[in-house]
Amino acid sequence: MSNTIQFGSITFPRNGVLASGILGVTGASMTRVAESGAGGITCKSISKVRRKGHPTPVIQAYEHGLVNAVGLSSIGVEDTMEELRHVRQNTDAVIIASIFSGNIDEFGETAALIDDKVCDAIEINISCPNVSDEFGLPFCANPQLSGQIVRRVCDNTKLPVLVKLSPNFPNIGILAKTCQDNGASGITAINTVGPGMLIDIHTFRPKVSNKRGGVSGPGILPVAIRCVYDIYNAVDIPIIGMGGVTTAEDAIQMIAAGATVYGVGTGVLYGGMEIFGNINEGIEKYLSEMNMKYGELIGAAHRF
Numbered sequence: 001m002s003n004t005i006q007f008g009s010i011t012f013p014r015n016g017v018l019a020s021g022i023l024g025v026t027g028a029s030m031t032r033v034a035e036s037g038a039g040g041i042t043c044k045s046i047s048k049v050r051r052k053g054h055p056t057p058v059i060q061a062y063e064h065g066l067v068n069a070v071g072l073s074s075i076g077v078e079d080t081m082e083e084l085r086h087v088r089q090n091t092d093a094v095i096i097a098s099i100f101s102g103n104i105d106e107f108g109e110t111a112a113l114i115d116d117k118v119c120d121a122i123e124i125n126i127s128c129p130n131v132s133d134e135f136g137l138p139f140c141a142n143p144q145l146s147g148q149i150v151r152r153v154c155d156n157t158k159l160p161v162l163v164k165l166s167p168n169f170p171n172i173g174i175l176a177k178t179c180q181d182n183g184a185s186g187i188t189a190i191n192t193v194g195p196g197m198l199i200d201i202h203t204f205r206p207k208v209s210n211k212r213g214g215v216s217g218p219g220i221l222p223v224a225i226r227c228v229y230d231i232y233n234a235v236d237i238p239i240i241g242m243g244g245v246t247t248a249e250d251a252i253q254m255i256a257a258g259a260t261v262y263g264v265g266t267g268v269l270y271g272g273m274e275i276f277g278n279i280n281e282g283i284e285k286y287l288s289e290m291n292m293k294y295g296e297l298i299g300a301a302h303r304f
């Protein structure tokens, strides 16, 4: 594997992106993830101003992953830029600012506040499944509306714009194509699956306070691989492939489906921060055994 990976106009110093929402609030934790081998870090999705999430408990583990309903708590753009400045000064990782909002105007205003000297890209989160009580259906349920948001964000930033998509609505390929047609430079897929639910069998109370939550971790890997495969068929822009990746074999499948780089969220909680270094080592060993170049692996499953 070559040391750097070209992702449109963005150069990743190495493979592996920290997914939004996991260790993505403080500059110190994001810096540690980058130092442990991640090529890119994504901050937890931020709103224009500070907002509270759902009351606890917001995360529950089960045998194959997590159910979470954190509810998009956010420290706001200004404080997050301060934290990301720390990451910029201390690492070579690509910095992705994930943003969300409840309306198109505010998406544009939030994008305009992202410092292009600190961040390398903006990721638009239009796919969070566990805030429907506050925002109605996620925007990505409606491709036309999604396209308008992408266009508005692109009009308000010089940075490349990535769009984070959900597996929970029909035809993720059409949605990805609409994002590309409206100016997106890349796609991040997937956000959590569901929503799902876990129930305490003694009290019969749903285990997260919001009752429903997004499902992540190893159990969603096949859904994520299929989504990346469908997106690759539909667009020409690069993809960050995530959802259930915990091993080099998972990441290799994601890349063969069409991802240019892989991402890990829940896997960091399973495998620690060194998961990126371990996966990258595994990919390198695999490529040397297969006598393949990294570029030949991207989308390799599409020859069938």
Ligand SMILES: Cc1cc2nc3c(=O)[nH]c(=O)nc-3n(C[C@H](O)[C@H](O)[C@H](O)COP(=O)(O)O)c2cc1C
Pocket: 019, 020, 021, 022, 044, 045, 059, 066, 068, 070, 072, 098, 125, 164, 190, 191, 192, 215, 216, 217, 218, 220, 242, 243, 244, 245, 263, 264, 265, 266, 267
């Ligand atoms: C606790 C938690 C919080 C998350 N918060 C966000 C978020 O703020 N923004 C976002 O776009 N995705 C968020 N996600 C989704 C992840 O970024 C990722 O897309 C998803 O979990 C699938 O990847 P994984 O199986 O590797 O975790 C969150 C996931 C978890 C588990």
